[in-house]
Amino acid sequence: MCGIVGYNGAQRALPLVTEGLQNLEYRGYDSAGVALSNGTLDVYKRSGEVSALLDALPESADQYRGIGHTRWSTHGPPTDANAHPHTDCTGDVAVVHNGIVENYDELKSELEAAGHAFTSETDTEVVPHLIETALADGKSPKAAVQWAVGRLEGSFAVVVTMAGVDALFATRQDSPLVVGYGDDGAFVASDVTAFLEHTRDVTYLADGDLAILGASDGQTAGDVRIERDGEPIEPERETLEWEADAAEKGGYDHYMLKEIHEQPSALRQALSGRVDPDAGTVDLDLELPAEYVGSLEEVQFVAAGTSNYAARYAAELVEELADVRATVEIASEYEFDGGRDPWRTLVVAVTQSGETADTLAAIRKASRAGARTMAVTNTLGSTVTREVDDSLFIRAGPEIGVAATKTFCSQVATMTMLSVALGRQRGTLSSDRASEVLSDLRGLPGAVQQVLDRTDDVEEVALELADSDAFFFVGRWLGHPVALEGALKLKEISYDHAEGFAAGELKHGPLALVTPETPVLAVLTEGSRPEQTLNNVKEAQAREAPVIGASSGDGAGQYLDVEWPVPDAGLLEPLITNVYWQLFAYYVADSKDRSIDKPRNLAKSVTVE
Template structure:
């Protein structure tokens, strides 16, 4: 939700701030703005709409060595010029950008209005510059005024501020991501690393409560009490080309094509040479002794990966449950010290997932984060972290991260099964061998898929149903989610047996049904296929190329290579990603930036 960027350097930083905003547009694109500290004071330009509209109005009048920027995903107030960030105080001497939600803004706004402050927007953010203004007027030095203002806020936030007369950017975070980039004599701030990745791969991961001072000659990080802290500089193993389209029309299409490489990284060094055991360096055999049940916490696509892992564990005799994090945070399930709570989150910053993770920790459960981002809040706050190594994902609709999550969770499942039950899974060698082959199998799907031509035949329909059983059920749900996200067309994913308990009433000749077959429970799924075909609905199967029985029973088939039934869902999902992509392309949708959606949901 929303993207913050900032830069401090020895030369004009406006271009660097705008570049950072462009790189963060996947976090929000309702409006954008930039503020700099110029020789005449603080200069601000902001506009409703995408970054390109902002670039058109930025001129040399705001040249400066300190700059902050923001790209917005609307929460408080409509996407308008007035509601765009940065927001300023009454005097124009303070400018602020903010990501998150200030829960007590009504109270603060009333207090400030009563004191004579004038507000020009509907946003919760605007209280911040006015709070700083009030503290400055009370005689406090700029950094003290900033800290005192922040202390008044309730909720989640990442904030960066410019104060006229202060040769530095002041910033802090609580519950929303903020990272620092180090590039020679320049310093960057951003909500995500890709913002400044083309400038530097050296990053500092800030913690909740940190206050960072970015000056033209370096940076200083202090804690909430003002004491210096050393957060250290890490080097991310992503290159700037990872965050570029590289000749593809859309980031999403590029990231679909990157799945073989992402999967290879996910499993590299984690499978024994003889395929008989997993090699998780931080999780050797016996790591999970004493665990009796597993809870998965997640949202969106990550929830579907969690459902997939939950099915694998249940098939192996390990009690497991998958909860949507937003529900778990408010109506939690009981846990004990024998419960392993696994937070599955691509960014490691999803607000609902973090809230649920903290509840589980407070209740005494053991916690584990499965995430893509080293240094993320989830990775730091959980007892342990397991990284999926997918690389940066820019498209709002998750693709390669789902595949990598399932692959890494499958490895975790094998470790858990032996530790919890005392014996390896029945076909661990076959499963691990198939995992090792998964990158090449996905490569074949990408080379041989007929999804583009099929999309032309099923692009126009009243709706689309996706069905499956076992591990194919979460894939059906993910296929429907992807279709909805980027085509804006109606699609629903069901457990195959649920069709006859209501949804069948919506099936007509204009309702294509995509049926996912894993190689298990296929007879029952074929019975459901016959139920919809008898109502005239066309059926597209996603199944193994060797599954002749299925191929003969449907109208069309998106075939995938033969593999272990536990992993066929990963291959099927790639086919469904391609269907969604090609239909959205035919409909001329905004594929990388679907309406109303943002990449990382950092507010509850």
């Protein structure tokens, strides 16, 4: 959660830092602030969204070094005082922080006993006071930061600026930080979207790395020095393929709507160079030994939120196509137990950001147990990619809206390729069947575009039903995770009561809630056992509930109030249905003037457990 950005270089820092905060606001929007430094330190911060901070900033400032923060509250409510940056007693040290300092009560008591005065309820404020203590003891600025960070327990990404010190100091532990190398200066941020229009040349910091941006040890203002274990290293630099305008709205009212409409191009990126339908083969650039794949007894998926529902879809495909048991665990509930043989178990972490704390904790448990691990992620260089044995990238490009859309689609498509690859390597999937699935995959971008071409029809229905009491999404087999994801989208952005059910479970309790004011949205496609689901649709319709069906077959329309067609795509038809559910959720929320890109109480990347 929370968004951090910093800049040191030849340009004025204020516009670059505030621009970065606006790009990072999806990570938190309870409050925001900036600190600008040269010989003195100027701090501006406000509760509320970044726009409230902008109203409090000077029109211009001459400082060429600055840090900024947009907050998702963990310790203390969103107030001016609790907003970052936080400073020490002297006002010469400012800190922005993402994460949780688990021992802050102990540190705060120690510092207060030594005479330090605190002005906020946050855990972060102990950090500048620790740095102040170290500076007073004669330590250099760099050594003071290292000493202070060494006292912290928990997860953190920290960036520090000091009055009269011509450098920014940045370090991390279990929270993301990336350095950007610009032509006129250096950036540091929680996510590359903060500075993507200025540079795509980056280094992802590893846990414990210290990045020094600016004049230090012979450096100039725009230089970067990275130290590991106290010694300078030559960092691995990567050039991102994302275009600068990938993080802009591009004329859409919301990022979420833009990202829904980006799904065909995201899918093309996910598939590019990887599938050969004619040969029935997949090239995912993985190094899974044939002996290992052949011996697999279980594939375990661990994930949270939308990624968990994508994993549920994938688990069904793994069992169907690779003929190996597949299970899905909620990452925060995961334990490697149950008598599994670690060598014959592949544990797959599904995480868009690669920084989800619960998922990282789960994958570490699997690694300690001796299982082989893999990440399915969107983020090159993220923490999870450094901790697993293999990484598989979904190539969706930056997703700014808090509610995941194109990444869900790309995750399922990528894990479909993984399922085919495992099946072919295990000898359980024929080349003809593989060719059929891969042909459907290759047609997926066009099929999704056909749904997007019906946006006006979806909007009309959404506006008619927007004031309903509740919404139920139902589906079977591959339609079940799509029903769960459809309900989650509606809950996230409209704040309406929505639930997803395995369709057969309606009659085992939830049917008691069905009324004329509870629309039912049903997945009626191949891969979702539409004939059986249609029986459940009839049960809902008998209670006078409005029923919307996304259907790829004939005969369902007479039982539906609204029928939306789904193009032929075999086992991927439920995934196409999900695009209808995304659009429906969007227009229900938009009709209620909800904060669609920044839904209340939520943040994009959940980096605390």
